[in-house]
Amino acid sequence: MSTQRQGQMSLGAFLMETGHHVAAWRDPSTPANGGLDFKVYKQVVQIAEQARFDMVFFADSVTAYTGAAAERMARSDKFEPITLLSALAAVTEHIGLCATATTTYNEPYHVARKFASLDHLSGGRAGWNLVTSDAASEAGNFGRAQHVGHAERYERAREFYEVVTGLWDSWDDDAFVRDKASGVYYDPAKLHVLNHKGKHFSVTGPLNVARPPQGRPVVIQAGSSETGRDLAAQTADVVFTAHTSLASAQAFYRDVKARTETAGRSRDSIRIMPGVYVVVAATREEAQQKHAALQALVDPEVGLSLLSRMIGNFDLRGVDLDGPLPELPLTDSGQRSRQELLTRLAGNENLTVRQLYERIAGGRGHFSVIGTGADVADALQAWFEGEGADGFNVMAPTLPGGLADFAEFVVPELQKRGLFRTEYTGATLRANLGLARP
Structure with a gap:
């Protein structure tokens, strides 16, 4: 397969505790305490950096998972x-360092300060995943009896972004002269006080951190609903999204790129990176065996709990596992785009509830590939060259093993085809992603 599209794809490593498969922690090769072991994370991130990934990415939620089957x-x-x-x-x-901070249960000043500090600490490698909380249980940790509704969450998120980016622009790049001879530490003419007063926030500023090395840390957005797409087109540098087919990914790609232009921005100012769940090995048979071994460890209650959460925070206990997915109302507390994706998947393939949760036990509705390095590279190349993606957020089934497999089998294949870098060329995450500095 010859490369037809100019440029190379971006790769992020989406890291989730012991791995993305819901039963990963039970795999004999996986450290069960990996979610709280820095040595494991150090090993995983260094694997990604040695493979020349653009970034690592952490999702987050400001609540403990204590729902149905959480003890397993x-x-x-x-x-x-x-x-x-x-x-x-x-x-x-070299590798970018990206994480989620919700706009629903945070304050803009805190988020701006933390990510500006991380950008300085890392020499320009920070990225903020701007999300609205979809875990209804977060509300109780912040003095609310009920979760914030979908429309209000996104309205608040848009203003939150304006405040955070305004705070990052509190100082000109060269505001801090620190001239010992004259005694001048900063030039007051290069200070910009925000004085924001809006519906949800009143923030004076300025930020007590110098302007970040990247100008602004990379902003990532993960919503794929209509409202989420508009927010991404207006604010995001990178979009994470979930699709199960190339046709769906292509439609999303065209739509978001068009919305970005409508928002007055260049198509090239935003990178679209779908998630991809990969189980890879030296042979297809071995990859299938790895996948089957993980699937065999899925407890039915755990699978049903995962589905309940992903399809919109509905309680599915008591449903017939071997019957069809029941009709559900539109979620107001969960991810509407993921609810639509999973409902469509169940209907199109006539899946039972059990079959649906087994299908998403690893990738949670993301594109999934099981096979050899060449098989995975073929799939990624088709999506990249077919303009369904600018890159991918790689979801390893287990950590560190699953990511090490991707680095061993897939990355060299992509490099051989000229689809991925062999060395870092930029000094910052923005530069490596091919994004302009604000």
């Missing part, structure tokens, strides 16, 4: 991601 899932204890990334900045040199 490795999702209840993990590091706060900015703290973890700050430590990882000291043991890496």
Whole structure:
């Protein structure tokens, strides 16, 4: 297959505790306490950097997972991601360090300060995943009896972004002269006080951190609903999204690129990176065996709990596991785009509830590939050259083993085809992603 599209794809490593498969922690090769073991994360991130990944990425939620079957899932204890990334900045040199911070249960000043600090600590490698919380249980940790509704979450998120980016622009790049001879530490003419007053926030500023090395840390957005797509087109540098087919990915790609132009931005100012769940080995048979071994460890209650969460925070206990997915109302507390994706998947393939949760036990509705390095490279190349993606957010089934497999089998194949870098060329995450500095 010859390369037809100009440029190379981007790769992010989406890291989730012991791995993305819901039963990963039970795999004999996986450290069960990996979610709270810095040595494991250090090993994983260095694997990604040695493979020349653009970034590592951590999702986050400000609640402990204590719902149905939680006692049998490795999702209840993990590091706060900015703290973890700050430590990882000291043991890496090139790879981008990205994490989620919700706009629903945070304050803009805190988020702006943390990510500006991380950008300085890492020499320009920070990225903020701007999300609205879809875990309804977060509300109780912040004095709310009910979760914030979908429309209000996105309205708040748009204003939150304006405040954070305004705070990052508090100082000109050269505002801090630190001239010992004259005694002038900063030039007051290069200070910009925000004085934001809006519907949701009133923030004076300025930020007490110098302008970040990247100008602004990379902003990532993961919503794929209509409202989420508009927010991404207006604000995001990178879009994470979920699709199960190339046709769906292509439609999303065209739509978001068009919305970006409508928002007055260049198509090239935004990178679209779908998630891809990969089980890879030297042979197809071995890859299938790895996948089957993980699937055999899925407890039915755990699978049903995962589906309940992913399809919109509905309680599916008591449904017939071997019957069809029941009709559900539109979620107001969960991810509407993921609800639509999973409902469509179940209907199109006539899946039972059991078959649906087994299908998403690893990738949670993301594109999934099981096979050899060449098989995976073929699939990624088809999506990249077919303009379904600018790159991918790689979801390893287990950590560190699953990511090490991707680095061993897939990355060299992509490099051989000229689809992925062999060395880092930029000094910052923005540069490596091919994004302009604000």
